[in-house]
Amino acid sequence: MLNKYARAFFTRVLTPFAAFLIRLGVSPDAVTLIGTAGSVAGALVFFPRGEFFWGTITITLFIFSDLVDGNMARQLGRSTKWGAFLDSTLDRVADAAIFGGLAMWYAGKGDNNLLCAVAIFCLASGLVVSYTKARAESQGLPCDVSGLVERAERLVASLVAAGVAGLHDFGVPYVEWLLPVALWLVAVGSFITVLQRMLTVRREAFEADRVSAGS
Numbered sequence: 001m002l003n004k005y006a007r008a009f010f011t012r013v014l015t016p017f018a019a020f021l022i023r024l025g026v027s028p029d030a031v032t033l034i035g036t037a038g039s040v041a042g043a044l045v046f047f048p049r050g051e052f053f054w055g056t057i058t059i060t061l062f063i064f065s066d067l068v069d070g071n072m073a074r075q076l077g078r079s080t081k082w083g084a085f086l087d088s089t090l091d092r093v094a095d096a097a098i099f100g101g102l103a104m105w106y107a108g109k110g111d112n113n114l115l116c117a118v119a120i121f122c123l124a125s126g127l128v129v130s131y132t133k134a135r136a137e138s139q140g141l142p143c144d145v146s147g148l149v150e151r152a153e154r155l156v157a158s159l160v161a162a163g164v165a166g167l168h169d170f171g172v173p174y175v176e177w178l179l180p181v182a183l184w185l186v187a188v189g190s191f192i193t194v195l196q197r198m199l200t201v202r203r204e205a206f207e208a209d210r211v212s213a214g215s
């Protein structure tokens with residue numbers, strides 16, 4: 001849903017910045033790589049220590065590179081297959097670091113095995129959500145459904161919750177419960193999304209097999 005409705009807005013907002021980077025001679029691939037490195041560093045340095053506010057600020061600063069790199073490629077008229085592969089592959093790396101960092105917190109000082117498991121489930125199910133589409137597309141099937149919780153929803157829910165929960169360190173009361181709630185919602189939503197995509201691809205695969213058997 002966010003991908004559908006928020007993307008146009010962010011494209012408008014980020015286009016001048018993307019144009020500025022192009023004028024500086026920065027390439028889309030460099031933006032993809034630096035954005036991922038910054039997101040991974042923010043997640044793995046701050047989240048395992050329970051520093052959710054600063055972790056979220058750092059990740060947010062870098063993760064918008066995922067909207068800037070494609071924007072630059074389109075402005076340059078150079079949207080490449082390699083760029084698409086690099087972008088999608090490194091998305092998975094950043095996502096793994098974010099939920100991995102949260103799992104490390106709960107496995108350590110956060111001391112909550114159940115929430116550690118939920119964070120790991122978010123990590124794994126998010127990867128499976130993306131894999132369903134990638135594998136279907138590699139077989140020529142469109143996987144023509146977005147599903148309840150795409151990457152943008154997973155990130156916005158988790159990062160907004162982590163950022164606000166992090167305000168607990170600055171004395172704001174009753175905000176720390178937001179992160180567990182968001183993780184549970186992302187876990188359930190991702191599970192539903194996997195089912196939605198699998199059922200869609202199953203229908204598309206049967207239809208494609210039926211057509212090729214008839215021809």
Ligand SMILES: CCCCCCCC/C=C\CCCCCCCC(=O)OC[C@H](COP(=O)(O)O[C@@H]1[C@H](O)[C@H](OP(=O)(O)O)[C@@H](O)[C@H](O)[C@H]1O)OC(=O)CCCCCCC/C=C\CCCCCCCC
Pocket residue numbers: 002003004006007010056057060063064066067087088091126129130133134149150151152155156159160163164167
């Ligand atoms: C009091 C202050 C507390 C601190 C608060 C901190 C606030 C900051 C919090 C959050 C900001 C989160 C920003 C997250 C931005 C995410 C942007 C992003 O990366 O979107 C990526 C997404 C998809 O891009 P791609 O096409 O490149 O990726 C594809 C996708 O990954 C597919 O995955 P799948 O969906 O299948 O799982 C793959 O299949 C495919 O391979 C891959 O190519 O881009 C979008 O969806 C575009 C829309 C982005 C919308 C971002 C909205 C951010 C909005 C608001 C944040 C508002 C924060 C307000 C905080 C207020 C707190 C009080």
Ligand SMILES: Nc1ccn([C@@H]2O[C@H](COP(=O)(O)O)[C@@H](O)[C@H]2O)c(=O)n1
Pocket residue numbers: 028029030032066067068069070071073074078079080081082083084085086087
């Ligand atoms: N280094 C890159 C990154 C992206 N692309 C192209 O942009 C598309 C993704 O657009 P986003 O707005 O989601 O970033 C991707 O499919 C590529 O076509 C690129 O060429 N090089």
Ligand SMILES: [Mg+2]
Pocket residue numbers: 065066067068069070087
């Ligand atoms: Mg991108």
Ligand SMILES: [Mg+2]
Pocket residue numbers: 066087088091
């Ligand atoms: Mg991306």
